[in-house]
Amino acid sequence: MPVVAFADIGKAAKGLLGGDKATGTFQFDPKVSVSSTTSSGVSLTASATQKADKVEATLKAAYSTKKYSVDVAIDPSSKVTASASVSEVAPGIKLSLSTVVPDPKTAKLTLDYSMPYLALKSTIGLTATPVVDLAASTGYQSFVLGAETSYDTAKSALSKYNVALGYHAADFQVAALLADQAKTLKLSYAHNLTPVSTVGAEVTRKLSSSDTTFALAYARKLKSGALTKVKLDGTGLLSALYETKLTSGEKIAGSLQLQATDLSKPVKYGFAVDLA
Structure with missing residues (x-):
């Protein structure tokens, strides 16, 4: 089984606290999405999100096979984000290319390499002075150790370096991340108490200020x-x-947020409707 990638160390807690498909995502702005799949296998998703007095609409199209995938998204500013990937270029190697049109400086090439005891991910900007990102992880049984760094060729200096250690068991995950050039320590924990319930926590400490x-x-x-x-x-x-799926296929989610220490502050709420 391939080792856990650096970005996935402590993934269960990240998803629970930040939002993912398994545990849901808090949505505090009204959002409506419509999804469909064409006969050729292209998935189309149109969404509209109201933020203050503005409505931001996006359109996404995706097509994937076992070896290839292509994604295109158009945002409210008419920028087009496109990405394409090819798996198994060689054993364990996946190549991806992404860019934002019309800005050619955003073009990036990513190489993912995965094998039983090593996972590598390298991203390089396709410019004259690119930023090079490199992430690597290795592990044994349930333990995983990883690091990532960014090198800015324009400045000839490291712009980022993080280190993470995790333990991924069948029903719980524990992770420690030293981030922000060793200025921030994050400890996270997620535990599947039962097949239908999950609890998680994260503690973040700024080492420079002790916050x-x-x-x-x-x-x-x-x-x-x-x-x-x-x-x-x-x-x-x-x-x-609260998120539920109707018998007709639509998914509806409602979120609310309040200041528990000061109930006089206004309650924030929102909803999301996904029409499949």
Whole structure:
């Protein structure tokens, strides 16, 4: 089995606290999405999100096979983000190319290499003075160790370096990340208490100032199939999510957020509707 990639160390806690498909994502701006798949296998998604008095609409198209994938997205500013990838160029190697039109400076080439005890990811900007990103991880059984760095050729200097250590068991994950050029320490934990309930936590400490923040979250899937999640951070901000799928296929999610330490502050809420 391939080793866990650097970006996936502590993935369960990242998803629970930050949002993912398995545990849901808090949505505090009204959002409506319409998804469909053509007979040729192209997936189309149109979405509209209201932010203040503006509505931001995006259109995405994706096509993938076992070896190839192509994604194109158009944002409200008419920028087109395009990416394409080819898997198994050689054993364990995947190549990807991405760019934002009309800015050629955003073009990047990414190489992913995966094998049982090593995972590498290298991204290089296709410019005269590119930024080169490199991430690597290795592991044994449930332990994984990884590091990532960025080298700015224009400045001839490292612009980023992070180190992570994780333990990924079948029902829980623990991870420690030393980030921001060794200025920030993050400790995260996620545990599947039962097949339908998950709890997680993250503690972040700024080593230069000794400032510490934390966040706790709990997600549970109800018998009806609906998903619920609550999250509390160190400032007393409490967020709640309820997500369900109708028998006709539509997915509806509602979120609210309040300041638990000061109930006089206005409650923030939003919803998301996905029409498949």
